[in-house]
Amino acid sequence: MLLCDLAQAAAPLTIAKDGFAIKIEGPAADVPAFEAGAAHAGPDPLDNQVAFQFGDGADRTTDDPVTSFRGPWGIGTNGGDKLDADFGRISAAPHAGTREIWTLKNDGGDWDHPIHIHFEEGRILARNGSASNVPAWERGRKDIYRLHPDGTVTVSIQFRDFAGMFMEHCHNTTHEDNAMLLRWEIDDNGSPFLRPLPTPIPKPQGVTFEPPTEILKSAF
Ligand SMILES: [Cu+2]
Numbered sequence: 001m002l003l004c005d006l007a008q009a010a011a012p013l014t015i016a017k018d019g020f021a022i023k024i025e026g027p028a029a030d031v032p033a034f035e036a037g038a039a040h041a042g043p044d045p046l047d048n049q050v051a052f053q054f055g056d057g058a059d060r061t062t063d064d065p066v067t068s069f070r071g072p073w074g075i076g077t078n079g080g081d082k083l084d085a086d087f088g089r090i091s092a093a094p095h096a097g098t099r100e101i102w103t104l105k106n107d108g109g110d111w112d113h114p115i116h117i118h119f120e121e122g123r124i125l126a127r128n129g130s131a132s133n134v135p136a137w138e139r140g141r142k143d144i145y146r147l148h149p150d151g152t153v154t155v156s157i158q159f160r161d162f163a164g165m166f167m168e169h170c171h172n173t174t175h176e177d178n179a180m181l182l183r184w185e186i187d188d189n190g191s192p193f194l195r196p197l198p199t200p201i202p203k204p205q206g207v208t209f210e211p212p213t214e215i216l217k218s219a220f
Contacts, residue, residue, distance in 0.1 A: 044098050044158045046099050050092055050103070051079065051103045051105060052103070054180060056108050058179070059084065060179075062086045070084060071085075071178025074179060088213035089216065092185075094187070095159065095186070096160070096187060099156060103153070106151050110149050114144050116170075117145070122157035123139070127153055165185050168181070194215065194220070
């Protein structure tokens with residue numbers, strides 16, 4: 001698909017879209033042709049499927065006053081207990097260069113939860129298990145997924161470009177602050193083992209770093 005043709009430029013350039021790649025080409029003597037995004041020329045291989053449950057009645061399993069939070073709201077992973085936020089805990093650990101399908105489930109009663117997954121935008125595959133339930137305006141890339149009461153949203157997400165530590169949380173302030181948030185982490189360029197980043201411990205005297213206190217078995 002031809003996007004534009006910069007015929008008026010001193011060295012005419014052609015910019016075209018080929019699948020996921022953007023190609024910019026010009027006279028070899030003036031502008032070397034290159035492809036942006038050529039390394040990501042299609043969906044990455046599906047590596048894992050994870051389910052997250054959002055609701056109240058969460059357990060506070062840790063009590064570090066710096067890293068853990070107290071509140072009725074929490075997130076369960078793969079059918080495990082709903083847990084209060086603790087940013088020393090790693091709840092999911094996708095491999096770099098792969099794609100996963102994450103299913104978000106609302107079991108929190110009458111609340112909608114606008115779930116924000118940091119890092120790359122994903123695509124909604126289904127609502128309540130069916131692609132036909134996804135309205136046209138939700139078929140683009142998104143990073144916040146509105147989760148209706150008792151509903152599910154199934155999302156395809158790719159983990160590219162950066163490894164490191166990321167968050168997933170409800171964007172209702174009364175939920176994220178009490179304590180509907182979790183930490184997940186992309187491993188080190190596809191290493192078969194997670195080498196997690198140290199947890200930053202912010203205090204008035206400055207930030208120190210500690211190893212994670214907990215990595216859920218269901219993270220992998
Ligand atoms: Cu919420």
